[in-house]
Amino acid sequence: xxxxxxxxxxxxxxxxxxxxxxxxxxxxxxxxxxxxxxxxxxxxxxxxxxxxxxxxxxxxxxxxxxxxxxxxxxxxxxxxxxxxxxxxxxxxxxxxxxxxx
Numbered sequence: 795x796x797x798x799x800x801x802x803x804x805x806x807x808x809x810x811x812x813x814x815x816x817x818x819x820x821x822x823x824x825x826x827x828x829x830x831x832x833x834x835x836x837x838x839x840x841x842x843x844x845x846x847x848x849x850x851x852x853x854x855x856x857x858x859x860x861x862x863x864x865x866x867x868x869x870x871x872x873x874x875x876x877x878x879x880x881x882x883x884x885x886x887x888x889x890x891x892x893x894x895x
Contacts, residue, residue: 803811
């Protein structure tokens with residue numbers, strides 16, 4: 795087999811070839827940059843959604859905590875009312891016994 799020697803390109807041909815290669819590389823670079831921007835945008839949106847979900851959960855926890863505090867305060871108030879009623883009844887009994895004797 796006989797190999798033909800590689801002819802060097804003419805300067806005009808080399809310039810147009812380089813321009814084509816540069817154009818293809820620029821298109822690839824632009825595509826990669828676009829994909830990177832899209833990926834970044836999706837990640838940012840996902841993070842925003844996660845933060846909003848976290849804020850909602852924290853708000854629900856806070857509301858539950860406030861409700862628990864109110865219920866606990868109400869229960870303590872009811873107990874103190876019951877205790878007051880019991881003490882008042884005991885006082886009335888003592889007065890009745892005192893005046894009865």
